[in-house]
Amino acid sequence: MAAQSTIEQPERTAPAGATASATRRPGGAGAGLLRFARNTWRPAAVLAAILVVWWLVTAADLVKPYLVPSPGTTLDVVLAQPGYFAHHTWITTYETVLGFAIAIVVGVLSAVVMVYSPTVEKSLYPLLLFAQVIPKIAIAPLFIVWLGFGLSPKVVVAVLMAFFPIVISTVTGMKSIDPEMLQLSxxxxxxxxxxxxxxxxxxxxxxxxxxxxxxxxxxxxxxxVGEFVGANEGLGYVILQANGNLDTPTLFAGLIIMSLLGVLLFVVVELLEYLVLPWQASRRTDATTTTL
Amino acid sequence: MTVGNTTTQRSADATATGAAVEIDQVAVRFRTKKKDVTALRDVSVRIEPGEFVAIVGASGCGKSTLLKLVSGLLRPSSGQVRLHGEDVRGPRRDIGYVFQRAALLDWRTARRNILLQAEMRGMPRAQARQRVDELIAMTGLTGFEDAYPNELSGGMQQRVALCRALLHRPPVLLMDEPFGALDALTREQMNVELRRIWRETGTTVLLVTHSIAEAVYLANRVIVMTPRPGTVAEVIDVDLPVERDYGQTMSAPEFARATGRIRDLLGATTTAE
Known part of the structure; x- marks a missing residue:
């Protein structure tokens, strides 16, 4: 990404509507990261506020400790058996990332095929919708029957969940191109x-x-979901076990780690977007500044 | 410069070589669900190398269709289109195309948008870069090479599109209402610059426009088309000096005569309906 320096200078000959370009921000990956950091502090602050409220509720004894454990107790549970949580988190992370990766490959490929072949699109699209409408929790047991208790049924359910939005968005994206651009090509x-x-x-x-x-x-x-249906490891298993034992601190810990996992994956994707599409990110900031 | 043939609708067997563009008794018919539409009928035009020809006419008279025929993006239902004596059978690479919308790639800077032309054609890199520098200087884009399209004004975007169309030194440049989306002032400035660029490059230009003033200021000849089904109503020779100062041209008697005649033709053809 080239660092722009000569942008502010007006052009030499009669400028025809060059004014819009006078306020050019530095582009590139570095600026993208900076913008990313600037955008993250707000949600972080909200999260901190929620933690404070949670702590206040438990500290003031508004609810029974066995129903809602305090943040401190929850943290203690994790610190008491870090190996246990690390192992199960790793299992779920592995299943998630593998499922996500497979969904990307399969999703993008099917989208490309559908965009280039209307016949395939017409025959596959309704089926895709059908597959998406079936509740995954309802078909997960079937995968356990077919694929056993190992990692594969969980990965398959993860793929099924992630596949649909990827196909739809890629098809939409590839069709959004200006037809004149294709003629030009x-x-x-x-x-x-x-x-x-x-x-x-x-x-x-x-x-x-x-x-x-x-x-x-x-x-x-x-x-x-895959782990809920049948597993002996993973965060889903941890939560089910804790639930059976009325062990709310472990339950809370499992839930929080699970959410963090989702948020982390989301953030990684967003970070990747800032790096891959700096032009897109800059446009979006322009949009927010004008609407504020 | 202009080979003054006011009667462009000459006999079809004019196989005379040397013309940049020859459109010979062309008709275009579209089949829609409800009916068959004739977009163009019986169009014959001959354009010499280095000419600047403007095409004016009411909306939907097939002006853009005419450009698509010349570029090979569309095939005539009947008749023939020839580019430098060669029959146009598919998309032609020896033309430059500029659309009303700049059609730039959002993720590429101005310079890399221009270079797209070179990449697709497999031009040698060094040669392409040098050519881009030339064009950027010629079109007044200096200082905006590294800006993304969303950071450029409409006029600047259209300059980038023009550079991209000129990169491979096409003998024929097709422009489909290139300044239609610009404000009046920018449009005038772009007209002056296009006239200058045309004189510097010597390219044959076919310009579709809605603006009668733009057509007369820029062109050597103006093709006036009838409403759908479109055909050539008349070809107006513009007898203005090669050196055209914008202000002086606007008040020249010849400018008034030419624009008046075109206005009459367009008005007459619409009221005749």
Missing amino acids: ATMGAGPAQTFRKIRFPAALPHLFAGLKVAATMAVTGAV
Whole structure:
């Protein structure tokens, strides 16, 4: 990413409507990260406020400690057996990330096929919707029957959950391209592969990332749903066990770690977006500053 | 410069080579669900190399269709289109195309948007870079090379699109209402610059426009088209000096004559309906 320096200077000949460009912000990855940090402090503050309220509620004895444990107790549970939590978190993370990755590959590929072949799109799209409408929790037991108690049924459920938003967003993205841009590409003598690589795919990226953010959180849900149905490890298993023993501190700890996992994955995707699409990020900031 | 043939609708067997663009008895028919639409009928135009020809006419008279025919993006239902004596059968690479919307890639800076043309054509990198520098200087984009499209005004975006269309030194430049989305003042400035750029490059230009003043100021000949089904109503020779100062041209008697005639033609054809 080149650092721009000569942008502020007005052009040499009669400027025809050059004014809009006078306030150019520095672009690039570094500025993207900075902007990212600037955007994160607000939600962090809200989160801190929620923690304070939680602590106040438990400290003032408003509810029974066995119903809602205090933040301190919850933290103690995790610190008492760090190995236990680390292991189960790792299992769920593994299932989630693997499912998410498979969903990206399969989702993007099917989207590409659907965009280039209307026949495939017409036959596959309704089926996709059908598959999406079935509650995953209802078919998860079937995967346990088919694939056993190992990792695979959880990964499959995670893939199923994450797949749909990725396909939809990629198809939308690739269709959003200006038809004139494609005609222009034809007059440049570009083949279909070149047009895809240089025009269609990059044009779909902003949409794809929107889908990926939804899919990231879905993947976590998918993995945990898989664990709920039948597992002997993973955060879903931890929660079920704690629930059976009325061990609310462990239950809370499991829930919080699970949410953190989802948020973390989401943030990673968002960070990636800032790095891959600095132009997109800059446009979005422009939009927010004008609406504020 | 202009080979003064006011009667462009000459006989179809004019196989005379040397013309940059030859449109010969072309008709275009579209089939929609309800009915068949004739967009163009019986259009014959001959454009010499280095000419600047403007096409004016009411909306929907097939002006843009005419450009698509020349570029090979669309095939005529009947008749022939020739570019430098060659039959146009598919999308042509030896043209430059500028649309009303700049159609720039949001994720590329101005310079890299221009370079897209070179990448798609597989031009040598060093040569392409040098050419981009030339064009940026020529179109007054200096200082904006590294700006993204959303940071550029409409006029600047259209300059980038023009650079991209000129990168490979196309013998024929097709422009489809390139300044239609610009404000009046910017548009005038762009007209002056386009006239200068045309004279510097010597490219044959086919410009579709809604503005009669723009057509007469820029072109050597103006093709006036009838409403749908579109055909050539008349070709107006613009007898203005090569050196055209904008203000002086606007008040020149010849400018008034040409614009008046075109206005009459367009008005007459619409009231005749």
